[in-house]
Amino acid sequence: xIVDSNLSFLQYCSNDELKTLCDTLTHDNKGEVRLSEQLTxxxxxxxxxxxxxxxxxxxxxxxxxxxxxxxxxxxxRGGVGASYESILRDVCKKMKVxxxxxxxxEEIEIALLTKYCEETIGSMDIDLLHELSVEIGIKxxxxxKQIVAAAILVALRxxxxxxLAPVIYYIGSNISRILIGRGVYLATxxxxxxxxxxxxxxxxxxxxxxxxxxDIASPAYRVTVPAVIQVACMRLKHNSHFLTAQCV
Amino acid sequence: MHPADAKAILxxxxxxxxxxxxxxxxEYGGESLYRGQNLANHVKxxxxxxxxxxxxxxxxxxxxGIDEPELYVYNDPYINAYTYGETRTFIAISSGAVExxxxxxLKGVLxxxxxxxxxxxxxxxxxxxxxxxxxxxxxxxPYMLFGPLVLAxxxxxxxxxxxxxxxxxSIVGAQAxxxxxAKLASGMKSFKPNGKELLNQAYEYHDIIEGSLWGKIxxxxxxxxxxxxxxxxxxxxxxxxxxxxxxxxxxxxxx
Numbered sequence: 452x453i454v455d456s457n458l459s460f461l462q463y464c465s466n467d468e469l470k471t472l473c474d475t476l477t478h479d480n481k482g483e484v485r486l487s488e489q490l491t492x493x494x495x496x497x498x499x500x501x502x503x504x505x506x507x508x509x510x511x512x513x514x515x516x517x518x519x520x521x522x523x524x525x526x527x528r529g530g531v532g533a534s535y536e537s538i539l540r541d542v543c544k545k546m547k548v549x550x551x552x553x554x555x556x557e558e559i560e561i562a563l564l565t566k567y568c569e570e571t572i573g574s575m576d577i578d579l580l581h582e583l584s585v586e587i588g589i590k591x592x593x594x595x596k597q598i599v600a601a602a603i604l605v606a607l608r609x610x611x612x613x614x615l616a617p618v619i620y621y622i623g624s625n626i627s628r629i630l631i632g633r634g635v636y637l638a639t640x641x642x643x644x645x646x647x648x649x650x651x652x653x654x655x656x657x658x659x660x661x662x663x664x665x666d667i668a669s670p671a672y673r674v675t676v677p678a679v680i681q682v683a684c685m686r687l688k689h690n691s692h693f694l695t696a697q698c699v
Numbered sequence: 700m701h702p703a704d705a706k707a708i709l710x711x712x713x714x715x716x717x718x719x720x721x722x723x724x725x726e727y728g729g730e731s732l733y734r735g736q737n738l739a740n741h742v743k744x745x746x747x748x749x750x751x752x753x754x755x756x757x758x759x760x761x762x763x764g765i766d767e768p769e770l771y772v773y774n775d776p777y778i779n780a781y782t783y784g785e786t787r788t789f790i791a792i793s794s795g796a797v798e799x800x801x802x803x804x805l806k807g808v809l810x811x812x813x814x815x816x817x818x819x820x821x822x823x824x825x826x827x828x829x830x831x832x833x834x835x836x837x838x839x840x841p842y843m844l845f846g847p848l849v850l851a852x853x854x855x856x857x858x859x860x861x862x863x864x865x866x867x868x869s870i871v872g873a874q875a876x877x878x879x880x881a882k883l884a885s886g887m888k889s890f891k892p893n894g895k896e897l898l899n900q901a902y903e904y905h906d907i908i909e910g911s912l913w914g915k916i917x918x919x920x921x922x923x924x925x926x927x928x929x930x931x932x933x934x935x936x937x938x939x940x941x942x943x944x945x946x947x948x949x950x951x952x953x954x
Contacts, residue, residue, distance in 0.1 A: 484705045491702035497943035 457535040457556045458512040462505060464685050469504035469511060472681045476514050476674060485674065490514045515682070518674045535682070539563070542679045545672055557690070560683035561615060565607055567680060568618050572600050572607075587617050615687070700818055701936070704862040707855035711823065714851070721826050725785050729825050733783045734769075741771035741791060752792075755802050759809045762870050762953050765816060770809075772797055778883050782812040783825045790816075799888045800879070807871040807879040814866025820859045827852040827926065849924075856926040864933055865940050869949035873941030877934055884930045897934035904931045 461469065473496075477488045490496050490510060499506040516531060519538030533541075539559050543550050548566045550559050572580070580599040584591045589606055591599045607618060711717055737743070746753045749772065760767050768788040775793035778800065782790045790812045792805075800808065815821055830849050868876045874894040881892035907914045922929060928936075940946050 483709055484702050486706050486709060488702075494939060494942075497939055497945075500944055502944050 455512065455516065455535050458515070458682070460686060460689050461508040461512055461682075463689060464505075464508070466502070466504045468681075468685050468688075469508060470501050472515075472678060472685070473500065473504065473507075473511050475677045475681055476511065476518065479673070487518075488514065489517065515675070515678050518678070538675055539679055539683075542672070542676055546676070557686065560679075560686060563680065564615055564683050564687065568607060568615065569604055572603055572618075575600075583618065701858060701861040701865060704818070704855070704858040707858045708823075711851060711855055714848075721822060724826050724829070725822070729829060730784050730787065732829070733825070734787060734789065737769070737771045737773075737789060737791060741773040744770040744772060749797075751802065752797055752805065755806050756790075756809055759806050759813055759870060763810070763813050763817060763866070765813060768813075768816060778808075778886060780808050780812050781828075782815050783821055783828065785822050785825070788816050788821055795886075799886070800882060803871060803875050804879045804882060807867045807876045810870035811863045811867035814863035815859065817866055818859065818862045820863070823852060823855065824859075827856055831926070853924060853926055857922065857928045860927050860933065861936050864937055865946075868937050868940055869946060870953055872950065873937055873946070876937055880930050880934050880937070897931045898938050901931035901935035901938075904929065905935075 461472075473490065476485075477490050478484055484491060491500075493507075493510055495507045495510050504511075512535075513531065515538070516533055516535065518532065519535070519541065520532035532538075536556050536559075539556060540550070543559060543563055546563065546566060548559075548562050550562050554562070572583070575583070577594065577596045577599065580596060580603065581591055581594075584599055584603055587603065587606060589602055591602065593599060603618070607615060742748065744753055744756065752772070753770070756770050757767070768782070768784075768790050771789060771791045772794055773791050776795040777793055778796040780790060780792040780796055782788060790809065792808065792812075796808055797805065815824065827849070830852070834849070864876070867879075871879075877894035877898065878892045881894065881896050882890060884897060885892070904918075908918050909915070918929075927933075
């Protein structure tokens with residue numbers, strides 16, 4: 452793995468979060484193992500998956516870097532992939548997220564998550580939008596979907612990370628959960644997955660619709676886009692915990 | 700399921716019309732051909748005629764939670780077993796295996812075959828073995844016709860064995876299954892393996908493969924037409940699996 456300070460926070464993430472990220476890298480949305488992944492036959496994976504994911508955070512990071520790098524370039528780099536920042540910028544370019552060239556990784560991730568949330572909010576129904584607006588401290592005066600959605604979007608753009616965090620936590624109890632839902636669906640081939648989808652309900656459907664906007668054709672992006680979103684969510688959560696701990 | 704097996708199945712499925720071909724083959728007698736052969740020449744196992752073997756078989760099937768397939772014993776001094784069929788699966792075990800192996804070792808062999816059923820390997824296995832048998836009967840003509848397909852199926856088959864080995868290891872434990880593999884290699888009833896013989900050989904074998912490109916080519920050519928990986932490779936993979944989290948979980952479930 453390339454020593455990448457932008458991914459070193461992974462070692463402090465929870466087992467579930469790392470497992471979700473790992474599943475995103477190794478399995479597709481039908482639950483089938485990805486032909487190009489190199490993680491599941493790794494000795495460390497065998498030892499750590501699924502209970503001790505912290506023990507393999509470096510392998511997960513390396514796999515993400517490999518997926519993000521060009522295959523031939525990876526060979527010339529001696530089997531290691533691209534840096535996380537270049538993968539993130541690449542994903543943003545693909546997703547048409549505009550970012551200034553001097554932005555930090557955190558700022559780029561916020562921009563990406565904001566775009567993701569915008570897509571999701573656009574497909575939520577009015578009741579959910581009302582709940583969400585109350586959650587982030589906006590009192591909706593209207594019952595018009597467009598107006599409420601616009602109010603949330605304005606708050607999202609102005610508030611940045613401060614508003615984004617509760618929005619992400621609210622929408623389907625954050626993106627990780629919908630990814631885990633997909634993971635559960637993969638692992639159990641049906642019954643549990645359907646139950647999870649039913650539990651997720653309209654929020655889940657809205658999230659999936661938002662997700663689909665990102666689910667693009669290119670095989671490499673099918674891996675890096677959800678993985679980068681997952682990493683961005685994990686960092687957001689990690690940073691908010693870190694800040695809370697510092698304030699206390 | 701071993702990831703290499705899952706990937707090989709995915710690759711097979713990507714061959715246009717392949718699944719259709721296998722399904723049609725099964726529909727038009729691929730499955731009944733072997734069932735007829737079993738009923739005609741092998742002995743079906745019941746509680747009355749092979750009580751000890753049936754008990755071991757029943758324990759294995761119960762531990763795995765699958766529907767009981769038919770079990771047959773056939774006359775062959777070599778230690779061997781196989782399983783075919785999609786809708787009506789069966790396992791056939793050689794008389795050599797029944798007479799040479801201890802109940803625990805037999806359980807390992809039967810769990811391995813049940814592993815093929817659990818992973819739905821029998822769907823592709825039946826076609827592979829039919830092609831290989833045809834090749835034996837007609838002296839290589841089917842190999843000329845279906846060469847790439849046979850090679851692809853053999854490649855997958857070698858990986859599918861690793862999944863079945865994982866299943867067996869989860870049922871009988873890694874050490875017991877390593878002993879089964881050592882017994883398979885020696886074929887001797889009196890041999891008391893410690894379970895590490897093949898594993899140690901595997902490290903030496905890897906030295907040959909990784910030592911030079913020529914060594915790698917030689918060893919890969921040697922297995923290209925085989926349906927099973929080398930026994931020491933299997934022992935090595937069983938050892939890797941025995942260190943995994945999921946192995947420990949499955950052992951807790953079984954024990």
